Amino acid sequence: MNLPHLAQRLFNTPLALHPQKAEVVMAAMMDRFGITRINTLASDWLGDDDSFIRKAKKQDNGYDVVDSVAIIPVQGTLVQKLGSLRPYSGMTGYDGIRQSFLTALNDPAVSGICLDIDSPGGEVAGCFDLVDEIYHARGSKPIHAILSENAYSAAYAIASAADCIHVPRTGGVGSIGVIVIHCDWSQRIKDDGLAVTIITYGDRKAESNPYVKLTDQARAAIQDDVDTMGRLFVSTVARNRGITEETIRNTQAACFLAADGVRLGLADDVMTPDAAFRKLLNEAGA
Numbered sequence: 001m002n003l004p005h006l007a008q009r010l011f012n013t014p015l016a017l018h019p020q021k022a023e024v025v026m027a028a029m030m031d032r033f034g035i036t037r038i039n040t041l042a043s044d045w046l047g048d049d050d051s052f053i054r055k056a057k058k059q060d061n062g063y064d065v066v067d068s069v070a071i072i073p074v075q076g077t078l079v080q081k082l083g084s085l086r087p088y089s090g091m092t093g094y095d096g097i098r099q100s101f102l103t104a105l106n107d108p109a110v111s112g113i114c115l116d117i118d119s120p121g122g123e124v125a126g127c128f129d130l131v132d133e134i135y136h137a138r139g140s141k142p143i144h145a146i147l148s149e150n151a152y153s154a155a156y157a158i159a160s161a162a163d164c165i166h167v168p169r170t171g172g173v174g175s176i177g178v179i180v181i182h183c184d185w186s187q188r189i190k191d192d193g194l195a196v197t198i199i200t201y202g203d204r205k206a207e208s209n210p211y212v213k214l215t216d217q218a219r220a221a222i223q224d225d226v227d228t229m230g231r232l233f234v235s236t237v238a239r240n241r242g243i244t245e246e247t248i249r250n251t252q253a254a255c256f257l258a259a260d261g262v263r264l265g266l267a268d269d270v271m272t273p274d275a276a277f278r279k280l281l282n283e284a285g286a
Helices: 003-010 019-033 094-105 127-136 154-160 186-191 216-241 245-249 258-264 273-284
Strands: 015-017 064-066 069-079 091-093 112-123 143-152 164-167 172-174 255-257
Touching (some): 069 094, 091 094, 094 112, 094 127, 112 127, 112 154, 127 154, 127 216, 143 154, 143 273, 154 216, 164 172, 164 273
Parallel strands (some): 069 112, 143 164, 143 172
Antiparallel strands (some): 064 069, 172 255
């Protein structure tokens, strides 16, 4: 496993992620770097579930077609670029979702699109461009977000772009917010007897780097970025769902069970995935 690359994707970068997944991130990374141990299930983030591992087939469009409805899986942790049309090793890439969605949209054999979602969210990068792509395709073909369980944060952003959202009674929606995890390595480096010297052109070039304590200026800059992306998230969901930005802001990025999500306007109905799929089949004329 390429740990430095993984750390680069998790720390000091905005994530639209369920808060419990943030704990999983810390547990997974800290344990592997030998920094500390947090008792939580690291495999949730790293994707040890073999059900997500699917080898790409020749000529695979990235979706299955059932009675002329394309089923596009949106499962596990969401990342900007995975290089796979389908979920792989517990992750789904926005690149794969986009390609599958556009292919299904232009496939004459497809009369409707099901976004099959069960995800805690993931990276902010690439998320909202995909959301806009799905939103602007409304009216071309019926597009339903059918939750097999949860759609939180970035996954909810994607779900909100569909014509409607169906959530099972034990499922959840929400977590409309952004999080950045800054990892301060300075104490560990000091304990190991190491000294790191950073030479830059520009006083803020190495701002928020993990080798020194976070300055007030760096923290303020990160908070400003988080606030900007959070406002984008709020306005996007408000547009997609036809509810006020104030209603979204007042959720304070909380997660809601199915019935509460419907009451707030974050979902359309509480329905089993099978019943929701039958509803989509009827709407698509399949």
